[in-house]
Amino acid sequence: MKDRLLKIAEHYGLTPNKFSEIIGMSRAFIKNINEEISTKPMRNILLKFPEVNIVWLLTGEGEMILKNTNAEIETTEKTSPEFLLEYLKEKDKTIGDLREEIGRLKQELLSHEQREGSYDLDVNDRNAAEKEIEYKKSK
Structure with missing residues (x-):
């Protein structure tokens, strides 16, 4: 899980600390993570980065970024x-x-x-x- 979170941060050009802040967690969140994360950071990741593939995030399987998510991103932004x-x-x-x-x-x-x-x-x-x-x- 830690590796996948680091890949997301890298994909968006964010430091691990900044990524942690964006998802509403402490700066050291990624550094201190073991294998699983709770619902709150998972929910915040999906709200802030809706194009991230949840299956990939949970299991490591599939592509990190979903294809053709412009409509989903717009919908998520308008329902935030x-x-x-x-x-x-x-x-x-x-x-x-x-x-x-x-x-x-x-x-x-x-x-x-x-x-x-x-x-x-x-x-x-x-x-x-x-x-x-x-x-x-x-x-």
Whole structure:
């Protein structure tokens, strides 16, 4: 196992210490490893280096790097916890911004109704207003 981990580090141009850090382990992780590793470093290796062949990593059989893994790499990156957390933060900000805008528009509508009096738009007026808004957005 130690030899295979060293080969992965070498393949990516990393020192054993840097490789250990990247997978969330102590700097001396590879140096101190005997034959097997626990689930945590194995999981982290596959998350950080998804093109590494897990069968090769576990058994030494087959190729170290999987072929045609571009789609898998992209999928893994887009489902990583860091990516998903950032994505959720962006969505929360968008939702907050939209809520503020809705509140501002409600206040503006209320203010307008108080000045001008309440009115209802008929269907034709409403459609015309929507088309005008779409036209302005497209400019």
